[in-house]
Structures are given as structure tokens and as C-alpha cells.
Amino acid sequence: MNLLREPAPRKDPAVDARLNHFTSPAAPAVTSEPVVSLRDFTRRFGDNTIISGLNLQIAAGEFVILLGRSGSGKTTLLRTLAGLDPVEGQDVTIPGSRAVVFQDARLLPWKKVWRNVALGLKRGNARQLAEEALQEVGLGHRLEAWPLTLSGGEAQRVALARALVREPQLLLLDEPFAALDALTRLRMHELVLSLWRRHRPAVLMVTHDVDEAIALADRIVLLDGGKIVAQERITASRGPERATVAAPLRKRLLDALGGLVEERPAGEIVALHAGARP
Amino acid sequence: MSPFTRLARSLGSARWLSPLLLLAVLEAGSRSGLIPERTLAAPSQVLATLWAMTVSGELTDNLAVSFLRIIAGLAIGVTTGIVLALVAGLSRQGEVAVDPLMQIKRTIPTLALTPLFIVWFGIGETPKIALIAFASIFPVYLNLYGGIRGIDVRLLEGARSLGLSRAAQVWHVILPGALPALLVGLRYSLSVSVLVLVVAEQINATAGLGYLINNARDFMRTDIILVCLMVYAVLGLAADGLVRAVESRALVWRPSIVSQ
Numbered sequence: 028m029n030l031l032r033e034p035a036p037r038k039d040p041a042v043d044a045r046l047n048h049f050t051s052p053a054a055p056a057v058t059s060e061p062v063v064s065l066r067d068f069t070r071r072f073g074d075n076t077i078i079s080g081l082n083l084q085i086a087a088g089e090f091v092i093l094l095g096r097s098g099s100g101k102t103t104l105l106r107t108l109a110g111l112d113p114v115e116g117q118d119v120t121i122p123g124s125r126a127v128v129f130q131d132a133r134l135l136p137w138k139k140v141w142r143n144v145a146l147g148l149k150r151g152n153a154r155q156l157a158e159e160a161l162q163e164v165g166l167g168h169r170l171e172a173w174p175l176t177l178s179g180g181e182a183q184r185v186a187l188a189r190a191l192v193r194e195p196q197l198l199l200l201d202e203p204f205a206a207l208d209a210l211t212r213l214r215m216h217e218l219v220l221s222l223w224r225r226h227r228p229a230v231l232m233v234t235h236d237v238d239e240a241i242a243l244a245d246r247i248v249l250l251d252g253g254k255i256v257a258q259e260r261i262t263a264s265r266g267p268e269r270a271t272v273a274a275p276l277r278k279r280l281l282d283a284l285g286g287l288v289e290e291r292p293a294g295e296i297v298a299l300h301a302g303a304r305p
Numbered sequence: 306m307s308p309f310t311r312l313a314r315s316l317g318s319a320r321w322l323s324p325l326l327l328l329a330v331l332e333a334g335s336r337s338g339l340i341p342e343r344t345l346a347a348p349s350q351v352l353a354t355l356w357a358m359t360v361s362g363e364l365t366d367n368l369a370v371s372f373l374r375i376i377a378g379l380a381i382g383v384t385t386g387i388v389l390a391l392v393a394g395l396s397r398q399g400e401v402a403v404d405p406l407m408q409i410k411r412t413i414p415t416l417a418l419t420p421l422f423i424v425w426f427g428i429g430e431t432p433k434i435a436l437i438a439f440a441s442i443f444p445v446y447l448n449l450y451g452g453i454r455g456i457d458v459r460l461l462e463g464a465r466s467l468g469l470s471r472a473a474q475v476w477h478v479i480l481p482g483a484l485p486a487l488l489v490g491l492r493y494s495l496s497v498s499v500l501v502l503v504v505a506e507q508i509n510a511t512a513g514l515g516y517l518i519n520n521a522r523d524f525m526r527t528d529i530i531l532v533c534l535m536v537y538a539v540l541g542l543a544a545d546g547l548v549r550a551v552e553s554r555a556l557v558w559r560p561s562i563v564s565q
Contacts, residue, residue, distance in 0.1 A: 109466050126467060133463030137481040137558045146477060147469045173558045193467070 062087050062196050062229045063108060066118040070103055070253075077103045078253040087196070088227040092240040095250035096284060101233045102201060104250065108231060109199050122197045122229075126190035130202040132182035134174035134189075141170040144189045160192035161185070163225075164218060180211040184218065191226055198223075200232035204239070216242055220265060237280050241273050249283050257283045346528035354528040355535070363517075368536060370512040374430065374505070375498050375540075378437025383494055385438070386445030387487070393446075394453030394483070395475065407446055415440040415497075416504050423508060433505040440501045444493030452486025453479055485559075488552050495544035499537060 063085035070078040078100045085091050095101045106112045107119065109127045134143045144157035161167050164184040174182060183203055190198055200219070204212040220243065223230055234240055240247050242265065249257040259276060263269045316322055328348045334340040335347030346354070358364035389407065392399035415436060426432040456479050464478045506515020514533050521529035 111462060111466060124468075127463070129459070129463060131459065133459055135460060135464075135478060135481070137484075137556075138477070146464070147467050147473060175558065175560045189467070199466075 060087075061085055061120075062122045063231070064118075064120040065107075068104075068107070068117055068119060070100075070107065070112070076253060078107075081253070081255060083248065083255065085197070085229045085231060087229055090223060090230045090243060090245040091232070092244035092247050093231060093233045093250055094235065094237065094240045094247055094280065094284070095233075096235060099250045100253040101235075101250055105199050105201050105231065105233050108197065122195075124193060124195045125197045125199060126193050126195040127199040127201065128183070128186045128190050128203045130205050132174075132177075132179075132186040134177075134182055134185055136173065136175050138174070139170070140166065140172045140174060140177070140185055143174060143185060144192055146189065148192065156192050157188070160188035163191070163222065164188045180207055180215065183207065183215060187218070187222065191222055191228075194226065195228050198228040198230045200230065202233055202235070205234070205236075212239070219243065237277055237284075238273075240280070241269065241276055247280065249280065251284070343525045343527060346526075346531055351528050351531045351535075354526075355532045358529070358532060364532065364536070367513050367517050371502060371506065371514045374433050374513065375437060375502055378434045378501075379441050379494065379498050381434070382438035382441030382498070383445050383491065386442040386490070386494070387449060389442070390446045390449035390453065394450045395479070404450070407443065411443055411447075415501060419504065419508065428509040432508060433502075433510070436505045437498045437501050440497045441494035444497060445487065445490040448486045448490030448493070449483055452483030455486070456482045485552075485556055488548055488555070491551075492545060492548045495548065496541055499540050499544065503537065 061084040063083065065081060065083045068078060068081040068083070069076065081104070083104075093101050093104065103112070105127075107114060108121055109125055110121060111127075134140075135146070138146065141154065141157040141161060144160055145153035148156060150156065158167065158170060161170060164187050166181060166184055166188065169177070169181065169185075174185070177185065186203070203219075204215045207215060216239070219230075219232075232243065241261070244259075244261060247259040247261070248255055249259075257280075259280065261269065261272070261276070263272050331340065331345065332348050335342070335345070335350070340347075342350075355364070389403050393403040393407070394400070418439065419432070419436065422432040422435055426435055460482065461474060461478055464474050469477065502513075503515060506513045507519055510516040510519070514536060518530055518533045521527075521533070
């Protein structure tokens with residue numbers, strides 16, 4: 028199973044070996060101790076079973092994208108990993124330091140931007156840490172701004188800074204760019220990737236955008252009806268190389284989703300994304 | 306456009322014009338004897354009385370007495386209202402214990418308690434302050450309680466996801482989020498307290514605005530009655546202005562104020 032983590036040798040491009048396609052819902056083995064581990068996880072609300080018998084492990088520093096339709100249980104799973112829902116009697120391991128970026132930035136409107144970032148930081152140099160984090164996301168000039176004066180993209184960048192200033196082992200992103208326009212979203216992809224490379228948290232990002240998933244993920248986990256129905260590991264490096272594997276991957280993901288995700292010209296977002304990278 | 310039509314147009318949109326006209330009519334009526342002084346004093350005489358009462362200290366002394374009653378009553382009432390709202394708003398058991406009592410209290414008109422308070426507290430300062438306190442509890446309670454319960458759960462969840470303790474959530478999220486509602490409640494409480502003051506001071510008072518009015522009634526001094534009514538109006542305006550000033554400082558983050 029180590030093969031899953033190493034790029035396989037290139038063979039016939041028709042059977043692209045850089046993609047290890049496995050439809051088995053079994054959790055892939057990971058070499059190091061995983062930061063997240065769920066075994067046979069089930070979540071019910073009354074008689075409604077949202078997630079049943081789910082196994083998931085995330086390695087340290089791994090970028091996992093959870094893809095699925097509305098109502099597939101993505102957000103429920105993310106809330107569990109965020110520690111927002113109770114998990115009594117379940118085999119769930121999550122790291123102590125976590126941070127979440129939600130679709131709506133959820134900044135406290137009565138605190139200036141830097142105080143939002145520093146919220147809950149116990150260390151004495153909270154202001155300095157917040158400043159550094161805001162500079163990292165390119166908002167060093169808006170420290171004293173009120174959150175309600177920020178644009179949607181700026182608010183999401185503040186939310187990212189607020190998450191990363193805690194140096195979390197696990198960064199959870201709940202459709203963080205769904206409300207942004209296409210261009211801003213591409214910029215945010217760049218930003219998330221560069222922050223991830225610098226800080227190396229394990230990332231679990233929820234999205235319903237197949238192209239976003241392909242552009243960002245180490246591994247794509249497809250959730251449907253509360254079960255993992257497919258997983259794709261992408262070992263092609265992000266950028267132009269990934270654009271070449273995007274089309275078949277995209278087709279497979281859409282097939283697995285039952286074609287219910289909106290169809291777009293193949294590779295459009297991926298190509299844009301690749302072009303934007305140096 | 307002639308100067309005359311320009312003047313007519315600017316007068317046509319002047320909101321101060323009709324009150325001034327009313328005053329002028331009253332003054333003319335008094336001077337011509339159409340309005341007897343025991344019915345309504347002339348505006349000029351009211352102003353003269355206001356000046357005389359201010360200079361002699363009669364007005365300021367009595368105003369100070371009334372003012373202290375309002376301050377004491379409000380301090381007790383608003384504090385009680387805030388504490389009860391925090392208890393009911395922040396815990397389920399607190400809500401079960403406090404809210405039914407407050408709803409019962411709401412159905413009793415405060416002024417109807419006046420006889421009971423006189424029996425309990427006599428006719429000194431205590432029943433007056435108690436009435437004001439009792440009346441000003443509810444607006445603060447209801448608004449703050451509603452404000453706490455109306456906090457955006459997504460913001461609370463966001464704070465929780467960052468690992469904030471319950472106490473930190475209350476301090477950073479719930480209380481600042483409920484502050485606008487508290488200020489609305491405070492504004493209601495202030496105006497209610499002036500209203501209750503008027504009635505409370507008619508209980509055998511020996512000082513205060515109500516005492517001045519009662520005294521003036523006995524001597525048919527309509528000018529003094531009008532002066533006191535003016536002071537009541539100014540008190541109401543001042544209270545409103547005070548809360549507005551607090552709001553514009555405490556709620557600077559609000560977009561309507563931010564964008565100015």
C-alpha cells in the first residue's frame with residue numbers, strides 16, 4: 028500500500044499510473060501516525076443516519092479534499108473533525124490543535140481585524156502574531172479595519188489568517204471559497220497552497236467543486252449517502268503537470284458522483300489555475 | 306425667482322415654523338386677554354418664570370432632588386434587569402427560573418403598585434425610588450435577554466472551533482453581540498423612569514419636580530406647571546441623547562456608523 032504515497036512509474040498514458048484509483052471504501056494505509064483517524068464512524072440525527080460506517084485517516088501534512096453533493100454528509104463529517112459535535116462512544120482521533128475556516132468568514136463584527144485573528148491567543152505577543160499572519164495573507168494594511176468593511180475575499184483571508192495563527196495540526200476548510208467570484212477563488216487557491224506549504228498542517232477541505240478538488244488535493248475523498256464511495260490520490264505536482272491528468276480524473280469523479288455535479292468544459296478551472304502558477 | 310418667492314419656499318419646508326407660530330398665537334391670545342392666565346400662562350411669562358426660578362435656585366434644587374431619585378432608581382433597576390437577563394439568557398435553568406416571574410411582572414402595571422409600595426415603604430424617598438427601579442427592570446431585562454438569545458449561533462460556533470472556553474465565548478461573542486439590544490432596553494428604561502418619576506413625586510413629596518407642579522396647581526400657577534413640563538421634556542431628550550452618545554461610541558463597528 029506504500030505505492031499510494033509514492034509516484035508510480037509512468038506507463039501507457041491511457042492508463043495513467045500517476046492516479047491511483049481505488050473505489051474501495053477501505054481506509055488507505057498511511058506510513059506515519061495519522062493525525063486524524065475515524066473507524067466505523069456513524070452519525071445519526073434521530074432516525075436519520077447521516078454517516079454510517081465511515082473509515083478515514085489523514086496523515087500529517089496531507090491535503091485531503093472531501094467531495095460530495097449537498098446532503099452527502101460532508102459538513103457533518105467536517106463538524107465532527109472540528110470537535111463541534113459530540114463523538115461519545117466512537118473511535119475518533121482528532122488532534123488537539125484544530126482550526127476551521129467556514130464558508131462565511133464568521134469574523135466577530137465588533138472586533139477589529141487583528142483582534143479577530145488574535146482571538147483566544149493566550150500568548151503575550153498576540154498582536155505581533157496576528158500582524159504576521161495578516162501579512163502572510165496580504166492584509167497587513169487592514170489590521171485596524173472593521174470586519175464589516177471587508178470584501179468577501181478579504182474576510183476569507185482574515186479567516187485563513189485566524190486559523191493559521193494557531194499553527195493547527197489540522198486545518199478544516201468548509202467550502203471556504205464557494206461564495207467568492209471565480210477570479211478571487213483562483214487567487215485564494217494559490218494562497219491556500221502557499222500557506223499549506225509553509226505551515227504544513229493536515230488539511231481537510233470540503234467542496235462540491237470537482238475542479239477545485241483536482242487543483243488542490245493530494246487525495247480526493249468522494250462522499251455519497253454518508254459513505255466514502257471512491258478515493259483518488261493525485262501524485263502529479265500541482266500546476267501544468269496536473270492539468271494533463273485533470274480530464275480523465277474529472278470524468279471519473281463526475282461519473283462516481285452520478286453526473287450530478289454541474290458539467291463544465293473539461294479542465295477549464297485547472298488550466299486557469301495552472302497558468303496562474305509560475 | 307424673486308426674493309419673496311425664495312423666502313416663501315424656504316419657509317414652506319421649515320419644520321420650526323409651526324411651533325413658533327403656535328407660540329406666537331398663544332402669546333397674542335394671552336396679551337389680548339382671550340386666554341386667561343389661570344388657563345395658560347403666556348410663553349413670555351413662562352420664560353420669565355423659568356429664569357426667575359433658575360436664578361433663585363428653586364428649579365435647580367428641586368431638579369437635583371428628582372435627578373437623584375431617577376439615578377438611584379435606574380441604578381437599582383437597570384442592574385437588576387441586567388443580572389436577571391444574564392441569568393436567564395446564559396443558562397437553561399436560569400431561564401426556567403427567571404423568565405416566568407418576569408413575564409408575570411410584565412403584566413402588572415407598575416403604577417398600580419403605588420398603593421402597595423406606600424403601605425410597605427411609607428411616603429419618604431424609598432417608595433419613589435422603588436417605583437422607578439421596579440419599572441426600569443423590565444425593558445432592560447427583555448431586550449438584553451432577547452439579545453443574548455438572538456446571538457448568531459454561527460459566530461458562537463466559529464469561536465468554539467477556535468477552542469475558546471465558555472467564559473471566553475460569553476465575553477468575546479455573547480456580551481458584545483447583545484450590547485445593541487441592551488442599549489435599546491436602556492433607552493426604554495430611561496423614558497419609563499421619567500414617566501414613573503412624575504407619578505411617584507405626587508406622593509406627598511416635599512421636594513422635586515412633582516412637588517413643584519403640585520404646589521403650582523394649588524396656587525393656579527400655570528406658568529410654573531409649564532416650566533416643569535418643559536423640564537420633563539428636556540430630561541427625556543437628554544436621556545435619549547446620552548444613550549445615543551454611548552451607542553455611537555460602543556457600536557462604531559456597525560456599518561451604518563462605519564460608512565459615515
